[in-house]
Amino acid sequence: MNNTLYIKQLAAELGFDHCGIARAEQLDDDARRLERWLNKGMHGNMQYMENHFDKRIDPRKLVEGAQSVITLLFNYFPSERQRPDAPQVSKYAYGQDYHEVIRARLKTMLLRMQEHIGPVQGRGFVDSAPVLERSWARRSGLGWIGKNGNLIHKQAGSFFFIATLITDIPLEYDSPVGDYCGTCTRCLDACPTGALVSPGVVDGSRCISYFTIELKEQLIPDKMQGQFDGWMFGCDTCQDVCPWNRFSKAHSEAAFTPVPAILNFSTQDWEDMTEEAFREIFRHSPLKRSKYAGIRRNLQFLNTKP
Known part of the structure; x- marks a missing residue:
């Protein structure tokens, strides 16, 4: 109990907003869901989702002797917004690359625990290994998986952002909470491309984030024209319409x-930007994941009439 309290206090001290802990064990139900999702091809060209299936469903294959999965939430909700007439960027990408920021906190956390x-x-x-972060967050009592998959x-x-720290020490474990989406279908109704095919199931191959970030060095299919609602990098529509986000507070x-x-x-500024300027302005940004060529492709797609 003392170690558990220390870890939760340490998480808050390091800037994490919420911390939950679950027993490290195989995720049998999630394994079946993931297998069905992959078999239906909902991962599109994201072939990495097929890799390391055994590690995705069992943290003990990632850390020898693992006993506990510590899940941490880090708020990224901004206090400012883009101008509405410009190509839109998902809020998670407004600032510095979260991988760099949170990975450093996790290293510090483990050192302090030692x-x-x-x-x-x-x-x-943090979103860079075969870990089912949302499943562990749910099991740790940090929330439920909404109809939008978040x-x-x-x-x-x-x-x-969701981060996990898998450790080999036993701790006190939290209990899952209920599902409070009720009969609400705002996210399902609002998805511009119909990627939310059923409650909690996201067809990744139809998601705007997939086309604007994950789809590398390929043209976006013509059939998607006119469906992106101005999103150039990622998409927040299903979160923006969620009633629970009325409780979001600026980070x-x-x-x-x-x-x-x-x-x-x-829009003109984005179109006029040179590759050199892109590299300088976004050198620490998640936008560098799409590279200059990807941003140019996305802009061109947004400006093409269906």
Whole structure:
């Protein structure tokens, strides 16, 4: 119990907004859901989703002797917004690349645990390894999986990054909470491309985020023209319409301060931007994942009439 309390206090001290802990074990139900999803081809060209299936469903294959999965939520909801007439960027990408920011906190957290508790072995992950983060967050009592496929926290909404720290020490475990989506279908109704095919099931191959970020070095299919609602990088529609996000509060993380260009660029500014300027302005931004060529492709697609 003392170690569990220390870890949760440490998480808050390091800037994480919420912390939950679950027993490390195989995720049998999630394994079946993931297998069905893959078999239906809903991962599109994201072949990496097929890799390391055994590790995705069992954290003990990622950390030898794993006993506990610590899940951490980090708020990224911004206090400022883009100009509405410009190509839209998902809010998670307004500031610095979250991988860099959160990975450093996870390393610090593990070091502090080793200093305080003893020879703790563990590994931290943030959206860069075969870990079912949302499943662990749900099992840790941090929320439920909404009809849009996102984790929803009852007091804080869904604009969070999810990180996990898998360790080999036993801790006190949290219990899952209920599902509070009820009969609401706002996200299902609002999805511009119909990617939310049923409650909690996202056809990744139809998602705007897939086309604008994950689809590498290919043209976006013509059949999708006119369906992107101005989204150039990612999409927040299903979160923006979710009633639970009325509880979202602006983050206080300096690293996630919006890049000025994201808030201020007009459509013309984006179109006039050179590759050199792109590399300089977005050198620490998630936008670099699409590269300059990807952003140019997305802009061209938005400007093509169906």
